[in-house]
Amino acid sequence: MTTTMDWTGASKTAGDFVSHWRDDEPGGCVVGFDLSGIRFAHAGGVESLSTLAPFSSRTVARYAxxxxxxxxxMVLAHSDVMGLDDPLGEHLPELQSPLRDVTVGQALDMSGGLPDVRECLSLLGLSVYSETKAQPLLDYIARQTRLNFPAGTEVSYSNTGYRLVEAALARKGLRFDDFVQEIAKQVRLPLFAPDVWNDPVVGLAPGYWKSDEGWQLSAAGLHLSASGSLAGSAEALVAWLQCLLKGEHGFTGVLDQLSAPRPLADGRMSEYGLGLRWTHLGKRRFVGHGGSHPGYKSYFLLDPQSGTGFVVLSNREDTNGFKIALESMAALTGLPLPRPAAFLPDGLYVTETGPWWLEIKGSTCSFLDAEDTLYDEGDGWVSSRSASSPVRLRLDGETLAGQVGHAPRRFLPVVPGRDVPPTLDGRWRSEESAEFEIAKGALIMGIGPLRRRMPLTALGNGRYLFTLQDGPWTKRVCLHMLGDDHVELVTSRARMIEYRRDRF
Incomplete structure (x- = not known):
């Protein structure tokens, strides 16, 4: 299939996005490339609000x-040491069932149900700024005895699998940064894989998020792990992606292996592979991935057929890298963009039982607070078109029915105006010694000046929503009653944090 490449149109589309980043704001760049080299690079904004140095394609930022x-x-390169079908417990014997039974491949392809550590910490009351180290985090995971869902039955984003597989390889003397530095030598541009946020990185641009008071410097305390530790420039990322597309430097066929669809337990195939996901435009599909750290956003999208691609790298929280890359690819190929669907009735919906809720606002769907745009698929169906957070729904009377994360779901409209019963009042404690209080229709968490009162919204049948503000992130959490004195706190990435009422 021959496709005419409109680099002029793609460059204009990318440039229009970049033009909105002013020279007194954080910024970013968009780079279009093919196998012969960079076709264009547009940049806007600054890499530092202290120096006001302009952002460029050589600016170093976090890839997330x-x-x-x-x-x-790296995992594929050491298949003699660790196989994708190996259970995690074979390499990390301290893990308990069912976590130890998740395979390496499931841990990496988002079907393992492993709870995301960062989200777990939020539900225990620890801020995004709270510093954590690698071994205590592994010790914490080793104490867990619940998955978000049975391994292989759903697809839902989590970083924990990468943390665990990295730790297992490190025990065998295989360090991720050593692998990264070999790549850096091959592409002849610097790449970095720091362990923690505060590790010095040469030339690293600070990240920013916008509060009500203006732009704020970003920070994070979580040990980074191979789920999101890389930093480098847009040009370095382009050089690596060209290496994958060409199969150079020992990476022949690796892009095909990484992007291959992965099977679920029932034989259905997921379009989230090994750190890559497929995206559809018209009758064609493209492969890429996004990244998000506090104050940083990134995305790349590749057309393996033509050897073309786009890289988006920015140091501002509000960048929509997926939109920029997708519209640039549409302009390059002449393929139609999908149409957002806004015909589902707005409102909150909840399953008859369980903590599963979603909200519709126009063409935006939030499932357990994971937000996606819905697109019109015809015959009344809408879809997120996302391999990492798949949603497919249609209206059935007043019910929204279909699949979320490949799992069948039926959502009923939430009846408004329900009261929060006083029977919830009391002090609640987790086995990790975290605690909160419920009083007068609100959940109260934290100590001293960090004590926060978060009103509860009743969804019915023992489900309640509250909003937790954590630095640049706003999270809605479902409190789900498991018994009179037993609750769980649930977000999309962590669905297993339990608390019990303190009766003493």
Whole structure:
């Protein structure tokens, strides 16, 4: 199939996005490339609000989850040491069932049900700024005895699998940064894989998020792990992606292995591979991934057929890298963009039982507070078109029916105006010694000046929503009654944090 490449149109589309980043704001760049080299590079904004130095394609920023496919390439390179079908417990014997029974492949392809550590910490009351180290985090995971869902039955994003597989390889003397530095030598541009946020990185641009008071410097305390530790420039990322597309430097066929669809337990195939996900435009599909750290956003999208691609790298929280890359690819190929669907009735919906809720606002769907745009698929169906958070729904009377994360779901409209019963009042404690209080229709968490009162919204049948503000992130959490004195706190990435009422 021959496709005419409109680089002029793609460059204009990318440039229009970049033009909105002013020279007194954080910024970013968009780079279009093919196998012969960079076709254009547009940049806007600054890499530092202290120096006001302009952002460029050589500015170093955090790649965040773009790291994942690079780490998976390392796993494939050491298949003699660790296989994708190996259970995690074979390499990390301290893990308990069912976590130990999740395979390496499931841990990397988002079907393992492993709870995301960062989300777990939020539900225990620890801020995004709270500093954590690698071994205590592994010790914490080793104490867990619940998955978000049975391994292989759903697809839902989590970083924990990457942390665990990296730790297992490190015990065998295989360090991720050593692998990264070999790549850096091959592409002849610097790449970095720091362990923690505060590790010095040469030339690293600070990240920013916008509060009500203006732009704020970003920070994070979580040990980074191979789920999102990489940093480098847009040009370095382009050089690596060209290496994958060409199969150079020992990476022949690796892109095909990373992007291959992965099977679920019932034989259905997921379009989230090993750190890469497929995206559809018209009748064609493209492969890429996004990244998000506090104050940083990134995305790349590749057309393996033509050897073309786009890289988006920015140091501002509000960048929609997926939109920029997708519209640039549409302009390049002449393929139609999907149409957002806004015909589902707005409102909150909840399943008859369990903590599963979603909200519709126009063409935006939030499932357990994971937000996606819905697109019109015809015959009344809408879809997120997302391999990492798949949603497919249609209206059936007043009910929204279909699949979320490949799992069948039926959502009923929430009846408004329900009261929060006083029987919830009391002090609640987890086995990790975290605690909160419920009083007068609100959940109260934290101590001293960090004590926060978060009103509860009743969804019916023992489900309640509250909003937790954590630095640049706003999270809605479902409190789900498991018994009179037993609750769980649930977000999309962590669905297993339990508390019991303190009766003493």
């Amino acid at each position: 989850s773009l790291t994942k496919h690079v780490f998976c390439a």
